[in-house]
Amino acid sequence: MKSDTLQNALGAIDPALVARADQMPKRARKRKLRMASLVAAMLALAIGLGAIFGGGSVVPSRYTLAAAIYPTMAPYPKGEWLPGFESRYDAWRDSIKERRAYFGSGKDLGDFFSQTASAFLADSGDDNLVYSPLNVYMALSMLAEVTDTDTRKEILTLLGCDSIEMLRTKANAIWNANYSNDGAVTSILASSLWLSDSLSYNTDTVKTLAETYYASSFSGKMGSAGYDKAFRNWLNEQTGGLLKEYIDELSFTPETLMAMATTVYFQAKWENEFRKSENQDKIFHAPSGDVTCEFMHETEVYGVYYWGDLFSATRKRLEDSGYMWLILPDEGVTFTELLQSEEALLFLSSNGEWENKKTLKVNLAVPKFEVSSKLDLAKGLKALGITSCFDSRRADFSPLFEEDTEVYLSKIEHGATVAIDEEGVIAAAYVAMMMAGGAEPPEDEIDFVLDRPFLFVITGSDGLPLFIGTVNLP
Amino acid sequence: MEDHEIIALYEARNTDAIEKTREKYGKLCYRVAYHLLHSREDAEECENDAYLDAWHAIPPQKPDPLSAFMAMLSRRRALDRYRKRTAEKRQYVCLSLAELDECIPDGRAFDETLSEKTLVDILNRFLKELDEEECDIFLRRYWYMDNIKAIALRYGYGLSRVKMILKRTREKLLKTLEREGIFI
Numbered sequence: 001m002k003s004d005t006l007q008n009a010l011g012a013i014d015p016a017l018v019a020r021a022d023q024m025p026k027r028a029r030k031r032k033l034r035m036a037s038l039v040a041a042m043l044a045l046a047i048g049l050g051a052i053f054g055g056g057s058v059v060p061s062r063y064t065l066a067a068a069i070y071p072t073m074a075p076y077p078k079g080e081w082l083p084g085f086e087s088r089y090d091a092w093r094d095s096i097k098e099r100r101a102y103f104g105s106g107k108d109l110g111d112f113f114s115q116t117a118s119a120f121l122a123d124s125g126d127d128n129l130v131y132s133p134l135n136v137y138m139a140l141s142m143l144a145e146v147t148d149t150d151t152r153k154e155i156l157t158l159l160g161c162d163s164i165e166m167l168r169t170k171a172n173a174i175w176n177a178n179y180s181n182d183g184a185v186t187s188i189l190a191s192s193l194w195l196s197d198s199l200s201y202n203t204d205t206v207k208t209l210a211e212t213y214y215a216s217s218f219s220g221k222m223g224s225a226g227y228d229k230a231f232r233n234w235l236n237e238q239t240g241g242l243l244k245e246y247i248d249e250l251s252f253t254p255e256t257l258m259a260m261a262t263t264v265y266f267q268a269k270w271e272n273e274f275r276k277s278e279n280q281d282k283i284f285h286a287p288s289g290d291v292t293c294e295f296m297h298e299t300e301v302y303g304v305y306y307w308g309d310l311f312s313a314t315r316k317r318l319e320d321s322g323y324m325w326l327i328l329p330d331e332g333v334t335f336t337e338l339l340q341s342e343e344a345l346l347f348l349s350s351n352g353e354w355e356n357k358k359t360l361k362v363n364l365a366v367p368k369f370e371v372s373s374k375l376d377l378a379k380g381l382k383a384l385g386i387t388s389c390f391d392s393r394r395a396d397f398s399p400l401f402e403e404d405t406e407v408y409l410s411k412i413e414h415g416a417t418v419a420i421d422e423e424g425v426i427a428a429a430y431v432a433m434m435m436a437g438g439a440e441p442p443e444d445e446i447d448f449v450l451d452r453p454f455l456f457v458i459t460g461s462d463g464l465p466l467f468i469g470t471v472n473l474p
Numbered sequence: 475m476e477d478h479e480i481i482a483l484y485e486a487r488n489t490d491a492i493e494k495t496r497e498k499y500g501k502l503c504y505r506v507a508y509h510l511l512h513s514r515e516d517a518e519e520c521e522n523d524a525y526l527d528a529w530h531a532i533p534p535q536k537p538d539p540l541s542a543f544m545a546m547l548s549r550r551r552a553l554d555r556y557r558k559r560t561a562e563k564r565q566y567v568c569l570s571l572a573e574l575d576e577c578i579p580d581g582r583a584f585d586e587t588l589s590e591k592t593l594v595d596i597l598n599r600f601l602k603e604l605d606e607e608e609c610d611i612f613l614r615r616y617w618y619m620d621n622i623k624a625i626a627l628r629y630g631y632g633l634s635r636v637k638m639i640l641k642r643t644r645e646k647l648l649k650t651l652e653r654e655g656i657f658i
Contacts, residue, residue, distance in 0.1 A: 005590075006578070007574060010617055011546055012590065013598055015537065017601055018542035018546065021613035022542075
């Protein structure tokens with residue numbers, strides 16, 4: 001090449017310059033500001049005890065007992081040209097470091113995630129299903145907090161904790177690991193407790209819920225239009241209105257004694273966007289018959305390909321977050337079979353720590369989809385050993401109510417939605433290498449075409465599965 | 475382990491030096507070579523060659539920082555391999571290197587009577603006069619062979635802005651080299 005001499009000389013420049021260029025620049029912070037359009041939006045909510053709750057400005061103050069106080073974060077620094085930028089930047093970096101200290105706190109939750117995914121998703125039939133393991137984990141943690149004896153013990157067993165103290169530490173760390181509120185990235189696992197104003201309750205438990213789970217608490221007249229509205233408003237606010245269809249069907253009855261709700265709202269952009277110009281209509285082989293769908297394509301991009309006895313999988317990175325994992329059951333393998341396979345369940349919670357994997361060129365074709373579902377979790381939870389909270393004779397809610405108050409879990413519902421499209425990355429994918437004439441064939445390459453029912457998992461920054469879902473019909 | 479402790483191992487001809495270097499700078503050496511060659515096997519070989527080169531070079535050399543020295547050895551090996559494969563027409567075209575051709579005026583070439591040291595001195599002066607970030611971005615592209623996207627993410631810029639910074643820096647370099655009269 002013409003520049004050979006220049007290339008050689010560059011190789012011998014001052015090592016201090018070379019070393020400096022390898023330091024992470026402070027300017028990396030700016031990319032967060034560019035998260036503008038929504039690429040993948042997911043949210044879920046889990047509702048316990050027959051009703052819902054709230055915790056923000058949308059709930060009239062007359063209902064509010066205690067509003068959750070979230071950790072403060074230094075605001076994302078803007079305006080590098082303004083005085084004091086460096087100190088504002090350092091303060092923000094310190095805030096981020098505090099969050100990262102919590103990463104890894106949910107590493108041993110693999111059993112919980114795989115057991116519940118199997119229980120809640122295996123019978124999807126021809127429907128799409130979406131489930132948020134993290135959301136349900138937080139809801140069950142709060143449920144354990146307000147129960148005692150066998151009722152609590154069953155929940156602790158499923159959550160893999162020996163004691164309520166251990167659960168508090170873990171749930172609090174998981175909450176914090178997934179929290180961001182710096183003005184650039186917002187991610188909050190919101191929780192709330194809705195009490196009936198006709199009952200007395202233990203204020204210490206309410207305080208623990210506020211301090212450990214950052215739950216707001218409210219009190220009002222069950223069955224009244226005003227309290228119902230406040231409850232729905234809170235849920236709609238926390239879920240960005242994306243689950244309004246389901247939420248509008250929720251209301252308290254005069255018999256409702258208490259409701260707890262947890263929500264998770266998550267949005268992230270692909271690190272490498274799909275190019276709209278490469279979208280193509282293709283046939284998706286749905287169980288109910290072939291349908292034509294718009295497929296997004298990504299070609300000649302190096303990725304990781306995973307495989308197991310019953311499936312193959314790949315992943316796509318989300319900017320400033322985790323990954324979306326796309327899992328394709330082998331031909332003829334049903335979701336039920338897949339979700340009963342120990343190997344597949346292990347993979348779902350492996351966060352990529354998997355022996356059978358290879359880095360190669362992945363030509364990905366995935367249909368655009370928006371899937372929503374409303375799941376009654378009671379059946380699945382009972383199958384997982386949580387029974388006494390549903391039984392009015394055995395349920396023990398003594399940490400919250402006086403012992404002679406008969407309380408039981410009458411309903412536990414989980415609504416979730418996930419949508420993906422091609423946008424959300426700051427710029428189009430750029431391929432640095434191209435083939436020269438007469439070149440060697442590329443290294444291993446694979447076409448990964450999701451044109452039949454598939455499974456997805458979305459993991460957050462610290463690798464925990466935020467959402468798992470089945471797509472039978474995009 | 476600190477760099478000076480690793481260098482002491484080299485000086486004592488203790489082969490643990492190589493293992494310690496691998497632990498600390500193996501990924502860096504691999505990454506530098508991989509960006510250029512885009513082949514895992516070749517990048518691993520360049521990384522291993524770099525350890526051998528370091529073993530022969532230290533002593534008498536006493537590199538500081540060791541990171542840049544190791545990266546430089548790996549880059550040198552990768553460039554050799556890249557050129558060999560290019561000659562055999564079985565190489566991906568590395569766009570970073572192709573862009574550097576723009577710093578040489580059409581129809582002209584470097585004056586081969588000039589020593590490499592002269593050119594290195596000119597480059598050092600040129601790079602040190604650049605704005606710090608401009609210099610770093612230039613080196614990310616033409617020393618570490620990062621792709622544009624990776625640079626954009628690293629510095630929080632859009633792709634077009636990175637391309638623009640690189641284009642302007644190349645133009646400045648072209649002018650500097652012309653002014654120094656090193657082309658024939």
